[in-house]
Amino acid sequence: METRLDALFDPDRVCVVGATEREGSVGRAVTHNMLDSFAGETVPVNPNTETVFGERAYPDVASVPGKIDLAVVVVPVAVAVDVVRQAGEAGIGHVVVVTAGFGETGSEGARRERELREVAREYDLALVGPNSLGVLSTGSGLNATFGPDMALPGDVSFMSQSGAFVTAVLDWANDRGLGFRDVVSLGNKAVLDERDFVEAWGSDPDTSVVLGYLEGITDGRAFVDTAREVTAETPVVVVKSGRTEAGAHAAASHTGTIAGSEAAYEAGLEQAGVLRAETVEELFDTAEALAGQPLPGGESVAVVTNAGGPGVMATDAVGDSGLSLASFTDETLDRFREVLPEAANVYNPVDVIGDAPVERFGAAIEAALADPNVDSLAVIACPVAVLTFEELADEVVAKAAEAGKPVAVCLMGGDSTREATRILNEAGVPAYFDPARAVRSLDALREYAAVRAREYESPTTFDVDREAAREVLQEAADRGETRLGVEAMGLLSAYGIPTPAGEVVTSPHEALEAAEEIEGDVVMKIVSPDILHKSDIGGVRVGVPNREVYDAYEDLVTRARNYQPDATLLGVQVQELLDLSAGVETIVGANRDPQFGPLVLFGLGGVFVEVLEDTTVRVAPISEREATEMLDDIRAAPLLRGARGRDPVDEGAVVETLQRLSQLVTDFPAILELDVNPLVVTPEGACAVDVRLTIDPEEL
Template sequence: MRRHRLYRIFEPASVAVVGASPRQGSVGYQVLHNLQAAGFKGAIFPVNRRHSDILGLTCFASVTDIGQAVDLVVMAIPAERIPGVMHQCVEARVGGVVVISAGFGEVGPLGRQLQDEIVELARAANIPLVGPNCLGVMRPRLGLNATFAHSEVRHGPVALVSQSGAFCTALLDAAWSGGRGFSAVASLGATADVDFGQVLDYLSLDAHTRSILLYIEGVNDARAFLSGLRAAARLKPVVVIKPGRFQAGRRAAVTHTGGHRGSDQVFNAALERAGAVRVNTVNELLAAANTLASGVRVTGDRLAILTNGGGPGVMAADRAAELEVPLAQLSDSSIEALGEILPPHWSLSDPVDLLGDAGPERYQRALEIVLADRNVDGVVVLLTPQGMTEPEACAEAVIAAARGKRKPVLACWMGQNQVREGRWKLQREGIPHFNSPEAAVNGFGYLAAYYRNQQKLLQAPPPLAAHRAPRVQQARDIIRAALGDERRHLDNLEARAVVAAFDIPVSACTNVTDPEEARRAAETLGLPVVLKINSPDISHKSDVGGVRLNVREADSVPAAYREIRAAVADRAPDARVHGVTVESMELRPHAREVVVAIERDPVFGPVIRFGPGGLAEDILTDTAVAIPPLSVFLCEELIQRSPAQRQLVAHRYLPAVDREALVELLMRASELACELPEIQRLILNPVLVDENGVLAVDAWLAVSPVRSEAGPFDHLAIHPYPPGMTSALTSRDGRQFLVRPIRPEDAAMERRFVDGLSSESRYFRFMYGMGDITPAMLARFTQIDYDREMALVVVENDDSEAAAIKAVARYVANPGGESCEFALAVADDMQRQGIGSELMRRLMEMARQRGFREMEGDVLAQNSKMLKLCRGLGFTLRRDPDDAEIMQVSRPLQSPAAAPVV
């Protein structure tokens, strides 16, 4: 892999400070002083035309006057002067720019125009620009402190990325006081060019970063943000703090950063789907980072609590209940073993009360027993310094019991002076320590949340079923016809037809326009029937008197028709009315009513909502939300989180509902959201669900046109598994294979494929002598973001136990989106079969269709087979000027690379 686009921002060999000043208290002075004080080993160039030297360094009049390569330029000058300096940076071909100055988008239209100008200059020259209106960047390991912060910063395993410079300075000060350090610090300010997604992408591969903290006020590009976040969270923990959980805070955040307004509930759903963990306070942020950076992990959320005081144990249990972290149900054998070492009047359950006279031996033996219990996923150990307590010795006992165990142990030694040495011992051994029982349970909660969200991150929903494609086109035609008539709402029949096209069970209905026609329709359907107003402008029909239920007599139908028309004319006189629908009255005595909806969030696009249905004024306020595309796992999790969950289980005379049918409906709603970008809002309410299945008895649909140049999934925050990309491939010896995009569940096959490569093939593919493939690498290879990369696999015997990958070709988008980098590996027993060249042709065609203008890659000069393949595919070869052992290959993609894949 080539160096990341942000490499010269975070690892520069030289830094120029434009606006450097000898005047103490100025921003230019502080940035220059910080670079020197932090011990930066590279070249430092002050730029100020009024001075010949500053702080003992030769000063230059402009960036172009420096006369040698500059990796990073930091600007601390008035906003109106920055476009001129940007032209100098373009001319000097600098590696990156940090604009500390304010006075841009946050001050109004003129500032926004100025900001757009400098961003356009930077992007045209492929110069990454951080800011404007930011604190700067730090890399403590390299002595790089290109900020105007006054705090000292240690090197540590945690990276900090923040939109707020003020938040950065406060956290840096708190971290220094607490003995914590950072691998990198980036204050992004307005995120006009370099945004969270790019920085996360860089940090995900940074060997010195073990976990990442984010302070976010607003997200401008949801696709890029989630793409970078998911890439990072696959490999290391990401903890997020975001103000604006309530309306007043959201308004302030929008004013501060210019970010878009959006639902906080949807933001939570996006973070969970990306595998990140959210916290609400600074203390929680630091605690979560330290807990996750310690390397301890869980494979479940069942918590055991050990304590020598009943009160702290109860406090911990209460906090666990608040977090919905279940206390472990200790096994009979564990309770029996604990009974042998504890006094007779111990608690006999979790929390395990060791009692006030507990000494080191009791702590160690009890912890060993609890850790061995299969019903326990993690343990919080509490200690209060009572009369017979030995805090330091008890800490050593806990360390001994936890050593070598896979389950996490978290500790809380309550107090100050008496427990200080014990705390230090625990911390030195890597056991996360907290100052209160609640904080310790929070720590385990972060681990449990990280585990749960990582499960969501693994989900790659299947593509649209092939048999549904023709009906989906019919749904598109219905929507486009409505838009062609300049309508933004579909009527009842049209909405039901769109829903039915995706195999969502929906009750049939007949539209009528006079009372006698209504009678005939009712007699044809069979009584009893339901009558509803058919208007594209009315989403809640009952609110305007537009529904009559359980009409049992044919003679009553005309009167019901007239009542509906009169009520609607009175309560919604401006609504367009297409008639009244007549449908069968569904008599399902065990049915529960739920709502399934699609909404459009202003930041993250389509979301799926699920909750209790009925006649509430705003039925969607009490719903759980998820980001499509959904899988079975994600649908189950959405149901579980919803307030409707408690209605769906067996209760008294009601049997449990058909959960599989409900999951299937949510899966189809997800497909609807993915395949039809015109949908602005769809409400299925009520949906009847019982032991026999599901049935939507009403549908309301609002649509809007999409941009003509938009791609099929551009409206989604997460790109779904690509449809229509499965094809056949025949090798030269006549063997048949399947070619398709890689899926997360291919991890075992991918491991066998890499393990089966010869040492030479591994070296040629990865350019270093690689040992066993690590879990992180496996995740990186198989859990891909289909928006920014593609991996095509050649599979033999797909969907069988004997399935095996025989070749993999992948591309990854380079920053900027104009080009992509490729890699190819073919099993040793499949070489010289034409597999590699054919797979590359298909990959190149996909990259071309995706909009990339060029494909490039690095090939070892001694890899003659690969170089020959590249020449045959039209790549241009040139030796890397910085490394004679590397050949750089590239090929334009404007013209088709091969015949269309069939």
């Protein structure tokens, strides 16, 4: 299927603006790389010379005859925007801006980048960069980069926000014999970003795996939506740097990225079905497995080894993963006993012992793969005199092909593993030195199989009173308030989130009248946007009988005035008293992330929420399935399900509340932060007892 970026990777004619033979220059490197490998025509553009490396040079883009598909801009920053404009005027649809000195350098550079973006928008340019190493594609031989190496051909496409990272990866991959389809240095992402390339490579039949090194994501919500569609067919794996506060600051100074919260990235990538690698090694280990192996039917793994110690290491790695050790059938155990000596261990992990020749190793591998309880296999071998790794590699390739199940190999040696590794890699079987890496690669296959198996479910749209909610927010904005408390309970009610009976009153007489409308004792709380932690100053009274309501009102107001004389007092909330002993106090909330927009939070609530930190988040809007998963995520999930003899709570009520809250914060970008704490959940339902939120009146 043709995409907007096809001509970026497979152009017929490319002009290099800034082409030169000057030693040590970026323009020389790009031009040399293009002339060295590109199957199409490379056209140098330089007003100061008639030829570059024997090719006719033109003084500017406008003077180049015929159609140009791609312009590579390698000129001083002061004229780069003008050159891009000339490319647009000449009808060139694709541009790579290698030139640096834009948003990564400060305010003046940011101004240039805005101008560059406007030019690209005016001429509808598919523009990579600026501050980019360039792009390459082995399919067309395109090497529009100033890196020292061309990639080997392969079916993995790779994008990186760091140009230096690209050069390091290509050098490393060439040494290991790993190939690529397309490689892109994203640079500052003024126009094209990670979402565009995920979308393009998802439609490319020659790309089997998409990899990325990202320091930030430009539009998190759009990325989730796009990647979710792509990962249903093509695996996407990323390393996301800037996980710590210090790392996020470094990323921002490096490419002008505004780092979103780590929790947002974790949630967004999971919802999109994107696999996350923690290291560069893990990124490419995962790619090798995904590119060459079938997906497993489940999580059960078998380990076959000729050394007990590495077998134990593999077992530990299984325990740290989402895999589980397979339990062999009686038939498989009998088969092991037939083909293995008495001293061998026939249980998982299977130890064929150190004197095993290739025939014994192969028989054990065949038996393990034939077991219906085995979904994948890790083969671990140490060098011994009776076995060569090359023999074992041939045996593994043959047995794996027959079984059609994923296999990862660990060859624990040095030079003796090289030829065997080549044999395995050519057959698509990943090989590693460390047993843990072999297990991790199988776990990545399990994880991606789960992504492929899950069905996308659209968020539920509830029938709500949006205008009533808007009135609550607008009234606060009209009062000049940006922080709201229980006076905003009507906001929740408008979106169908249950709240206790009650109202906000402004006199002792009104308080008494409100209390008389409620059966039993009541809860009374100061209502003030300036006093957030009301219980800390005695601003909350619980279990107040009707006869004490009048005096309680006077006492609460006095306490608030003494604590903060200039605080805005909106009154006192008189609220139904709930029996908390029969329920679990949870928290539901939301905040707005710079990249991903509104995030919905759920966890154990009450006064200990900040201490226990037992919460989970998702990018809004969320579906019923995603809301249900949030309940499973927290460590305190057993409390919801009747731990220690308690009745299980109404989980469906929590799931619906999370979805309604998700719809609320999606509908109103003015809500920057919102906490419902506690949301009391009982066997009969859920009820929002308290609320706090921060708004941006400019967004109303």
